Amino acid sequence: MSPPLVPARLEGPIGIVGLGLIGGSLGLDLQARGMEVLALVHRQATAERARQRRLATHVSLDPAILRGCALVVLALPLDRLLAPEPALVQAIPAEAVVTDVGSVKAPVLECWTPLHPRFVAGHPMAGTAAAGVEAGQPGLFRGRPWVLTPDPPTDPAALDQVVSLAAAVEARCLVCPAAEHDRAVALISHLPVLVSAALLQGVDDAARRQGGGIPELVRALASSGFADTSRVGGGNPELGTLMARCNREALQDALAAYRRSLEQLERHLAQENWSALQEELRDCQQLRPGFL
Numbered sequence: 001m002s003p004p005l006v007p008a009r010l011e012g013p014i015g016i017v018g019l020g021l022i023g024g025s026l027g028l029d030l031q032a033r034g035m036e037v038l039a040l041v042h043r044q045a046t047a048e049r050a051r052q053r054r055l056a057t058h059v060s061l062d063p064a065i066l067r068g069c070a071l072v073v074l075a076l077p078l079d080r081l082l083a084p085e086p087a088l089v090q091a092i093p094a095e096a097v098v099t100d101v102g103s104v105k106a107p108v109l110e111c112w113t114p115l116h117p118r119f120v121a122g123h124p125m126a127g128t129a130a131a132g133v134e135a136g137q138p139g140l141f142r143g144r145p146w147v148l149t150p151d152p153p154t155d156p157a158a159l160d161q162v163v164s165l166a167a168a169v170e171a172r173c174l175v176c177p178a179a180e181h182d183r184a185v186a187l188i189s190h191l192p193v194l195v196s197a198a199l200l201q202g203v204d205d206a207a208r209r210q211g212g213g214i215p216e217l218v219r220a221l222a223s224s225g226f227a228d229t230s231r232v233g234g235g236n237p238e239l240g241t242l243m244a245r246c247n248r249e250a251l252q253d254a255l256a257a258y259r260r261s262l263e264q265l266e267r268h269l270a271q272e273n274w275s276a277l278q279e280e281l282r283d284c285q286q287l288r289p290g291f292l
Contacts (some may be wrong), residue, residue: 008221012036012269015096017088019050019059021127022101023075024136024252027055029169032138038065039087041133049133063091071161074100084113089115097158099165101197103185105149105178105185113151118158121149121178123169123185129235139170146171149178188291191258193240194251196233 013036017024027037038173039056040063041047050059063085072092081102092098095197102108103235112119126144128135130280134169146166150159166173176184203226207215244251269279 004111005082010035010159010168011070012037012055012082013069014165015040015066015072015092016056016075017066017078018042018047018070018075018077019055019133020075021071021131021135021140022124023289024049024053024055024133025126025138025140026073026169028134028136028138029141033168035168038069038225047134053133053136054131056221063087066091066096067093069082069093069096071097071099071165073165074098074102075120076100076102077090077239078104078108078246082246084115086113092116094118096160097155097163103189103243105147107246109149109151109178118155120154120158120162120191121151121174122166123147123160123181124166125189129231131239138142141166141169141171144171146173147181148173148175149181150175151178182247183250183253186247186254187257190243190251192246193232193235193243194255195258196230197240198233200233246288 014030014138016027016037016039019039019041020025023039027039031038037056037058039050039059040059041050041059045059047059048060050056050198052146066088069092074084081100092115097120098112098116099120100108100112101122101124103122103123105123108119109119112121124141124144124146126140128137141196147167148162163173203218204215207218265277267273267281268280
């Protein structure tokens with residue numbers, strides 16, 4: 001991983017394709033800093049609500065809105081990002097800088113590098129459980145990592161502009177290879193979604209098997225600890241599936257590592273090896289601050 005880069009002057013106007021959580025939050029923050037934001041959305045209802053929420057300076061369903069942009073942010077779901085509409089690609093000026101916000105980088109680079117000469121792959125590591133046009137909020141990126149994964153063909157001046165974009169919304173810009181990014185997010189972002197989903201399924205299944213009043217009781221007793229550990233598993237199922245599909249091999253490796261740890265804990269429990277279990281938990285207590 002490279003050290004944080006020094007931002008240059010951010011050029012505008014800035015185009016945003018998609019006004020969900022990331023695109024909408026970006027539009028709010030950039031306008032608050034005096035930038036003109038031109039947004040392209042897919043549905044008329046989304047456009048109307050985005051205008052009401054003032055997520056962008058101008059909102060349109062016509063890709064032509066992007067033709068005057070100096071920088072275009074593709075805030076699209078992974079499936080639409082990896083199969084872009086021809087009209088979108090054609091509308092982006094050849095001289096504009098283009099970046100994305102997808103959570104998997106290697107396939108995005110493979111797709112977009114041939115499509116635009118000034119593409120820079122990026123991933124702002126910020127989010128909530130919310131989605132859609134109502135999800136955007138100011139300050140979402142403040143203090144959060146914004147990872148860039150340039151490859152040899154990446155235009156250095158284009159990279160500087162995306163660094164400036166991240167700096168404008170007070171994110172921490174980091175640079176690493178795409179393959180390393182994808183393996184890292186499989187461990188700390190994609191794996192927790194499936195682990196959390198398995199927790200929800202396991203608790204529900206075990207409670208139903210025990211029967212009686214247990215299913216209702218576990219729901220009544222569930223508190224902040226269960227809420228914290230189950231949050232991402234109860235999130236957007238389409239997003240979770242797309243992340244898994246686009247980062248399958250790295251996620252399989254991450255699941256295998258998690259399974260080994262879980263089996264080790266099961267052995268301690270079966271053998272009533274409380275000292276070993278306590279040692280494991282002590283190690284975890286020491287590990288956790290480094291991840292926060």
